[in-house]
Amino acid sequence: MKKHSIRYRLFFLSAKVTVIGMIISFIVCYLYSLIANGAELETFNFSDYLNALISTFLAITVALGLSLRFTSGMITPIASIIESARKIAEGELSARASGGKYRITEMDHLVSDFNLMAEKLDHMSREMKVWNAAIAHELRTPVTVLRSHLQGIHDGVIQPDSTNIAGLIKHTDSLTHMIEDLRVISLADTGQLRLFREFVDLKVEMRALLSTLAPQFAEKGKVLVQQLEDVNCYVDAHRIKQGILALLHNALDYSSQGKVVVSCREQAGNVEIVVEDEGPGIAPEEREKIFDAFYLADSERPSHVGASGLGLSVVRAIVLAHGGEVKCEPSSLGGISFRMTLQAG
Structure with missing residues (x-):
């Protein structure tokens, strides 16, 4: 199925409304003349048709102008949301949508909710970077200590006695506690921390x-x-x-x-x-x-x-x-x- 923009569809719909309105106006005028003149078509004045068609055309033109002005207030924020969504999908999380020139309550709510969602995504992305850096930093120290001690034992520099083994166990316990703490916080943040009351x-x-x-x-x-x-x-x-x-x-x-x-x-x-x-x-x-x-x-x-x-x-x-x-x-x-x-x- 061929895709068209909102502007194209609105213009096409407006054109159809104009043509249909003029046809209906002509038919109404014709039927009215039949009823008024007792079906004597030769007495019907063509200027009546012309005046009716012109009046109808002007009325439809004004209505179309107002409707196009209204729809432009809808198209601008929608286009802004589409553009911002495309930027966010490409990784530019700072992109935000604008409300356009004309203020429409529903469009304002849509733009506001979209920007709020984008702000939360941006905040979560920044927090994730901080978390990743902090986790890497906190894990690096005990892992480095464990590796250096194990390397020392392997090279014969450190004796594998009870004191050194106890120190290694302590560092392992520290890692275990940190991993458990991270797991609890992550589960709680996603609402998946199960409680057995x-x-x-x-x-x-x-x-x-x-x-x-x-x-x-x-x-x-x-x-x-x-x-x-x-x-x-x-x-x-x-x-x-x-x-x-x-x-x-x-x-x-x-x-x-x-x-x-x-x-x-x-x-x-x-x-x-x-x-x-x-x-x-x-x-x-x-x-x-x-x-x-x-x-x-x-x-x-x-x-x-x-x-x-x-x-x-x-x-x-x-x-x-x-x-x-x-x-x-x-x-x-x-x-x-x-x-x-x-x-x-």
Whole structure:
């Protein structure tokens, strides 16, 4: 089937309307003359036909002019969308459509939605480039360390004793955790993070988790303080413990020596899990950014250079998947407070 542009089809349609209108006008005038003159055709004045045809032609011409002006308001934004879509398909994600000279509500909505889609594609493309660079950077260090140690063992420079093997296992675990964190964030971003919910005694689960980590906090001169109330909630126990563990490791790595208070309670029909410390705190302008993947606040960098910046992103992904929210707020202890809010049932 032969393809034609919108302009061609509109012009062809306008021509048909004009011809059909004139034919109908001639027929109407002819029938009217028959009725008015009692079928005496010889008494019919031809000037009546001519006047009617001229009037009809002028009326149709004005109508066509107005309709063409209206359709030009539709053609311009559509042509702009087509051109922008072609550029985007070729990789020019900065292309945007324009609305044209005449404002039509539906066309304005179409152009606005198209530009919004293009903006999101452009943003996703930039984020993907940042992610790829960040992932390559974060994976390069542990992989390089593993390779150098293995090369040293192969060359006989490093002895394959328990200490060196333990170091290799530690680097392997670091890689495993990073890959799992990336998987969780990716699944959450695409809405595919599956939750296996069950009723969980949060106090029991958190107490077991804190008992495991207490020696690590003690080694760094930090004390875990438990303020746990009896709370039952309908959550994915594994994912929630993963999120709490990320918050605890964040406090372990970045907080000052002193108390780290961990609490859980029911509040207004919701469940609140709070981890707060005595310092050094995070600047107000960075409290939202720290939940972005690979972001490290300035106050955190000096204390833990090897951090990947994925832990808090995992926390947010898990909490949002549960329909809750997580906030970073100033703590009454002088440091920072991370508050997870979940639905109880």
